[in-house]
Amino acid sequence: MPLLRVEGLSIRFGGLAALSDVSFDVADGEILGLIGPNGAGKSTVFNVLSGLYRPDAGRVTFDGGSLLDLTPHAIACRGIARTFQNTEVFRPLSVLDNVLVGLHSRLRGGLLGAAVWSRAVAREERAARERARALLARLGLEDVADVEAGGLPLGRQKRLEMARALAAEPRCLLLDEPAGGLNPTETRALMDLIVRLREDLKLTMIVVEHDMPLVMGISDRVVVLHYGRKIAEGKPREVASDAAVIEAYLGTEDDA
Ligand SMILES: Nc1ncnc2c1ncn2[C@@H]1O[C@H](COP(=O)(O)OP(=O)(O)OP(=O)(O)O)[C@@H](O)[C@H]1O
Ligand SMILES: [Mg+2]
Structure with a gap:
């Protein structure tokens, strides 16, 4: 039984399908990378998991119990903590x-x-x-x-936000773009830190990140979202060479 199971998650904002039938599991002790172009739905997944958004359909099970009817505070008490894309110290x-x-x-x-x-x-x-x-x-x-x-400089504010999330002694930590705005040296140090935290604190983590070397370097598995749909899932190497994934990222660059 995985520690966290997401099944058939869908959520709309007006006419926009931010998530469509998204399913994935996270095993106890695993680091799952959650990637995809801007607007793919990554932060929305975190907002559902932490109880800020209520999905239109789907189920979320953590440690055997449903999370969907719980308040954000109750979810935190169950052992899920997060950081935010826009650092909030x-x-x-x-x-x-x-x-x-x-x-x-x-x-x-x-x-x-x-x-x-x-x-x-x-x-x-x-x-x-x-x-x-x-x-x-x-x-x-x-x-x-x-x-x-x-x-504090941004890199240290981000670490502080992680410290605050860890104060609640979570089993599962959700990191939303922990390397956003960091330079390569800081990013390297952050990678080492995330891996060390997992070992030392026996954490399970989902890491949303645009820095591909970071996310590919630390994740056991990677889930790829594109326009709210899961388009690929697998080991970092498999995902990196997946045609649909390459297409999704190249398409975004062309649009930009
Ligand atoms: N509260 C909301 N109201 C309306 N639209 C929303 C809301 N939250 C998210 N969205 C929309 O849902 C889509 C997915 O947003 P989300 O923030 O999950 O993307 P993301 O993958 O985290 O992107 P980024 O990499 O830019 O952070 C976007 O089109 C976004 O505008
Ligand atoms: Mg986001």
Whole structure:
């Protein structure tokens, strides 16, 4: 049984079929690359998986249970976390506080607990800070823990967004264009980081990415979308030499 199963997913926005009958599985511990030209429906898949969009048809099963009637918060609690294509850190907060926001959704005390100050809450708070610092170290951000997040260069903001997503201790992480805007050196380092995170945290991941060397280099399998339909699926090498895939990408270049 795969960890995540997507079956017959369809969603329309007015006259536009953003996804049409899309199905794929993700095995536990797998890195699945999700690629396709602009507007193919990649982010829409993430928006459905994280509960932001409700599909018109189809099923999503995670760890044996349906996700479709759950709120985004409930889906996060089930163990799916994501980052956004347009990086969304809390700019005025420190880097550390950005991660603590992600952690607090998991703390027992919550807001009420924080209001009713107690030794237990203080202990929990201290543990949360330690965990947040450990996460920052894992993502190479320990030196900027106390810096205002909005002042970080884009590459580090993207890592911070990953740290915040990981604070929720997900089993499955959805990364939407993690290398967008990064230079080749940063992209290389990011590839290594993603692979290391999978090993260290036993994560399952779906990575949406336009950087082909990155996505082909880290993915166990790749699913290709084009105009909302799945046109290919397989090992990176198979997909890269698939005629329909080459056609889809060349077609986009011609249009541009
Ligand atoms: N909330 C929405 N309302 C209307 N149209 C939408 C909405 N969300 C997505 N779309 C449309 O659905 C299609 C798929 O969009 P999506 O963002 O999933 O593409 P994508 O593959 O992520 O593209 P990109 O590589 O440019 O990020 C596009 O035509 C987009 O304009
Ligand atoms: Mg997108």
